[in-house]
Amino acid sequence: MTDGVAERSRPRDRILETAQDMFHKHGIKGVGVDAITEAAGTNKMTLYRHFESKDDLVIECLRATAAKASRIWDEFEARHPGDKLAQLHAWVQKASELLSADSRGCDMANAAVELTETDHPARRVIKELKEAQREKLVALCRDAGIGQAELLADTLSLLLEGARVSMQSVGAEGPSAQFVRMAESLIASFRAR
Amino acid sequence: MTDGVAERSRPRDRILETAQDMFHKHGIKGVGVDAITEAAGTNKMTLYRHFESKDDLVIECLRATAAKASRIWDEFEARHPGDKLAQLHAWVQKASELLSADSRGCDMANAAVELTETDHPARRVIKELKEAQREKLVALCRDAGIGQAELLADTLSLLLEGARVSMQSVGAEGPSAQFVRMAESLIASFRAR
DNA sequence: CTAGGGTGTTACCGGTCTGTAACTTTCAGA
DNA sequence: TCTGAAAGTTACAGACCGGTAACACCCTAG
Numbered sequence: 404m405t406d407g408v409a410e411r412s413r414p415r416d417r418i419l420e421t422a423q424d425m426f427h428k429h430g431i432k433g434v435g436v437d438a439i440t441e442a443a444g445t446n447k448m449t450l451y452r453h454f455e456s457k458d459d460l461v462i463e464c465l466r467a468t469a470a471k472a473s474r475i476w477d478e479f480e481a482r483h484p485g486d487k488l489a490q491l492h493a494w495v496q497k498a499s500e501l502l503s504a505d506s507r508g509c510d511m512a513n514a515a516v517e518l519t520e521t522d523h524p525a526r527r528v529i530k531e532l533k534e535a536q537r538e539k540l541v542a543l544c545r546d547a548g549i550g551q552a553e554l555l556a557d558t559l560s561l562l563l564e565g566a567r568v569s570m571q572s573v574g575a576e577g578p579s580a581q582f583v584r585m586a587e588s589l590i591a592s593f594r595a596r
Numbered sequence: 597m598t599d600g601v602a603e604r605s606r607p608r609d610r611i612l613e614t615a616q617d618m619f620h621k622h623g624i625k626g627v628g629v630d631a632i633t634e635a636a637g638t639n640k641m642t643l644y645r646h647f648e649s650k651d652d653l654v655i656e657c658l659r660a661t662a663a664k665a666s667r668i669w670d671e672f673e674a675r676h677p678g679d680k681l682a683q684l685h686a687w688v689q690k691a692s693e694l695l696s697a698d699s700r701g702c703d704m705a706n707a708a709v710e711l712t713e714t715d716h717p718a719r720r721v722i723k724e725l726k727e728a729q730r731e732k733l734v735a736l737c738r739d740a741g742i743g744q745a746e747l748l749a750d751t752l753s754l755l756l757e758g759a760r761v762s763m764q765s766v767g768a769e770g771p772s773a774q775f776v777r778m779a780e781s782l783i784a785s786f787r788a789r
Numbered sequence: 790c791t792a793g794g795g796t797g798t799t800a801c802c803g804g805t806c807t808g809t810a811a812c813t814t815t816c817a818g819a
Numbered sequence: 820t821c822t823g824a825a826a827g828t829t830a831c832a833g834a835c836c837g838g839t840a841a842c843a844c845c846c847t848a849g
Contacts, residue, residue, distance in 0.1 A: 414796070430712045432625045435836060446797060447838080457837065508709070515765040516701070516709045519623045533766045557771035558755070558778050565758030572708040573726045578750035585751050592785060607826070628806060639827055640808080650807065 415453040417443040423464045427510055431461055431517050461514065462528050468510045469532040476539060487547040494543065495586045498563050502579060508567035548594075555593045559586055608646040610636040616657045620703055624654055624710050654707065655721050661703045662725040669732060680740040687736065688779045691756050695772060701760035741787075748786045752779055 421443035425434045436457055440450050454460040475497060483489035507513070511529045518525055537560060544559075545552035563586075566579035614636035618627045629650055633643050647653040668690060676682035700706070704722045711718055730753060737752075738745035756779075759772035 428712065430625075430710060432623075432710070433712050436838085437836085448798085448840095449796060451838065452795080507712070512761050512765050513709050516706050516761065517623060517625070519621065519626050519700070530766050533762075533770070537766070537771065554774060554777070557774050560771045561755050561758030561762060561775070561778070562751070563758070564761050565754030565756070568705050568709065568757050568761050569726075569754060572705050573723050573730070577726070578730065578753045581747060581750050582754070584747070585754070629808085630806085641810095641828080642826055644808065645825080 414443070414445045414449050418445065418450055418453065418460070419463060419467060422460055423467055423510075426461065426464055426514075427468075427507055431514060436460075458524050461518075462525050465511055465514060465525065465528055465532060469536070472536070487543055491543055491547050491590065492587075494540070495559075495583060495590070498566075498586075499583045502566055502570065502582060503575070506570045506575060508571055509564065512564060512567065544593075549590075550596055551593060555589065558589060562586060562589070607636070607638045607642050611638065611643055611646065611653070612656060612660060615653055616660055616703075619654065619657055619707075620661075620700055624707060629653075651717050654711075655718050658704055658707060658718065658721055658725065662728070665729070680736055684736055684740045684783065685780075687733070688752075688776060688783070691759075691779075692776045695759055695763065695775060696768070699763045699768060701764055702757065705757060705760065737786075742783075743789055744786060748782065751782060755779060755782070 418439065422434075422439045425439055425442060436447055436450055439460075440447050450460070454463065479490040479493045479497075483493060511533055514525055515529050520526075537556065540556040540560060541553050544556045549555050562582060566582045569577050569579045611632065615627075615632045618632055618635060629640055629643055632653075633640050643653070647656065672683040672686045672690075676686060704726055707718055708722050713719075730749065733749040733753060734746050737749045742748050755775060759775045762770050762772045
């Protein structure tokens with residue numbers, strides 16, 4: 404009920420959406436499949452008809468999350484067509500907005516923290532998706548005309564990742580509050596080189 | 597057996613040390629009290645005679661971890677007495693060494709990710725300890741003669757936190773590989789202001 | 790109207806989890 | 820040597836977990 408997302412769509416979609424939301428809020432090990440199916444307005448058997456296992460469901464959720472993030476990047480291109488530097492600033496702005504709106508951080512990073520078994524099937528998916536996101540940010544920095552594009556992209560990545568996890572430890576008033584300021588002055592200093 | 601740390605000391609100490617190690621490696625929800633006591637060469641009843649609950653044990657482990665970190669800071673002062681700038685560089689160096697030696701990141705941050713209940717007793721302890729660490733780093737930056745000490749300290753914090761979580765998602769060859777370079781050029785640019 | 794696939798329901802399996810009760814063993818200090 | 824506290828042992832309670840079996844239902848495509 405608390406997490407109910409029971410609009411009338413097909414069970415598989417409802418399960419996927421509900422699971423994403425609940426994994427995000429309560430963690431992967433903090434949510435059982437029974438709770439997911441109940442919140443999705445269906446039942447366990449239907450879940451297991453559409454997903455091989457809970458691990459499989461987790462992986463599909465991560466892919467869905469990454470797809471959502473990808474759509475945000477499309478927005479940048481749509482809003483500032485061809486202007487890569489403006490898109491980079493939009494990335495900073497959007498990251499900051501998401502930080503303010505939600506304090507549970509990045510699903511992929513959180514999953515990596517929770518799923519400690521080195522051979523867990525989700526781990527290679529996490530790595531894949533994170534590497535793809537890194538490539539995107541590096542490309543954006545390079546196309547924005549920045550010399551040391553990889554270094555800037557990696558620094559921005561660490562800052563954002565750090566801000567998201569810091570929020571979960573000390574809250575929004577901690578170091579993460581200065582994210583935009585840090586990111587912008589970083590971009591400025593890279594552009595000046 | 598795998599995690600056995602069964603030197604002959606008092607059971608409480610063995611439990612605490614073993615639990616720290618196992619929580620760190622496998623996560624909090626990934627380890628049961630039975631496994632801890634077995635690895636510590638004792639039994640469940642003894643654990644519950646020394647700790648009120650698993651949550652209580654978790655809190656004691658976090659405090660022990662913070663105490664260990666505190667001892668590292670004492671090393672900085674011992675090795676570079678009075679020279680705060682040298683201590684700041686030592687901090688960067690040490691952080692990098694710990695990143696290379698261990699890929700499971702910060703126990704407190706990991707615990708914050710795992711323990712999602714907002715009223716979990718460990719959460720206020722995590723916040724306390726993290727805030728104390730922040731104070732220390734701010735003071736170090738200030739005493740090293742840096743103008744915007746808070747901003748530098750917070751930026752370094754986010755970079756390190758990000759590096760630790762990034763290692764868990766994409767491994768040591770990802771963005772975290774550039775941590776020292778990022779931190780040092782950051783310090784240099786703050787000193788130049 | 791009918792066949793059949795998608796869905797819902799109920800019950801269950803074997804395992805794991807935190808936490809406790811009751812009892813026995815060990816061992817150091819008086 | 821005796822005593823008393825700390826530690827070990829065994830068994831268990833009660834809950835929850837992921838996953839499956841068997842069966843009833845509904846609803847749409849032909």
